[in-house]
Amino acid sequence: FTGRQAREFPLNAMAEMTVASCLSQPVVVGTDTSAYDAVIALFTEDAGTVFVGDNNILAGVVSRKDLLKTAMGGNDLRTLPVRMVMTPVSKIIYITAAEKVLAAAQRLLAYEIDCLPVVQRIHDEADTDKKELKIIGRISKTNITRIFAECVSGRRI
Ligand code: ADP
Numbered sequence: 001f002t003g004r005q006a007r008e009f010p011l012n013a014m015a016e017m018t019v020a021s022c023l024s025q026p027v028v029v030g031t032d033t034s035a036y037d038a039v040i041a042l043f044t045e046d047a048g049t050v051f052v053g054d055n056n057i058l059a060g061v062v063s064r065k066d067l068l069k070t071a072m073g074g075n076d077l078r079t080l081p082v083r084m085v086m087t088p089v090s091k092i093i094y095i096t097a098a099e100k101v102l103a104a105a106q107r108l109l110a111y112e113i114d115c116l117p118v119v120q121r122i123h124d125e126a127d128t129d130k131k132e133l134k135i136i137g138r139i140s141k142t143n144i145t146r147i148f149a150e151c152v153s154g155r156r157i
Contacts, residue, residue, distance in 0.1 A: 014151050019104055020097040022147055023118045023137030026051050031059050035085055036077035039067050049115045051135050052086045058094070058117055058133040060086030094119045094133060101147060104139045115140035 027045040029038055031054055041050050042064065052060040062082055070085045071077060094117045095104050104116055118137035124130040149157050 014147060015100070015102060017101045017147065018097065019095055019099050019101055019118055019137075019139055022101060022143045023097065023139050024143060026117065026135050026138040028053055028056060028135055029082060030054050031081065031083040033082045034078050035062075035067060035070050035075070035080045035082050038062050038082045038085075039071075039077065042067070048140070049138070050082075051117050051138070052082055053135055056135045058089050058092065058119060058135050059083065060088045061092055061117065062086040063114065089133065092117065092133075095139065096120065097136065101139075101144065105144050108141060108144070 027041055027047045027049075028051045029041055031052055033041075033052070038050050038052075042048070049061055049063045051058060052062055060083065062085060066085050066087070067077075070080065093107055093111045093113060095107060097118055097120070107116060108114070115138050117133070117135050118139055119133040120136050122132050122134050124132055146157055
């Protein structure tokens with residue numbers, strides 16, 4: 001099931017829905033972006049989490065709490081690069097577009113996080129052993145709440 005089609009099948013269809021059918025646009029800032037500008041991105045994009053990466057290659061994730069903690073530590077957010085405060089890619093929990101929405105929900109709950117980057121694994125042209133994660137979207141608790149509400153009500157929300 002994809003996109004609109006999936007929403008015409010209530011409740012039991014939820015089990016078959018893939019991440020591709022309900023992902024959102026990701027909010028991405030470069031690794032050199034200041035923590036201050038990451039806070040601005042949270043407000044202007046109305047997101048709770050910002051992904052960090054150059055050319056959409058995932059380098060890390062920065063959340064509200066990461067930024068609050070940094071501000072409380074008395075750091076100068078304007079000069080501190082976001083890569084110093086992010087959770088690095090080695091620790092990031094992610095999902096691919098072909099996986100089930102149910103898997104996304106289970107991952108969000110298991111790791112107690114608000115959102116997952118939706119990624120595509122790509123090979124580095126210069127170093128074929130090195131795998132990189134290209135950011136193609138995000139799936140959050142809000143997306144999953146929307147799917148639930150749409151399937152139960154039978155209409156788009
Ligand atoms: P908030 O800080 O707004 O409560 P989260 O609960 O999602 O947001 O984040 C809690 C911690 O987990 C933060 O340190 C954040 O960097 C990290 N985090 C957020 N999303 C992920 C993810 N997909 N994978 C790994 N760590 C994450």
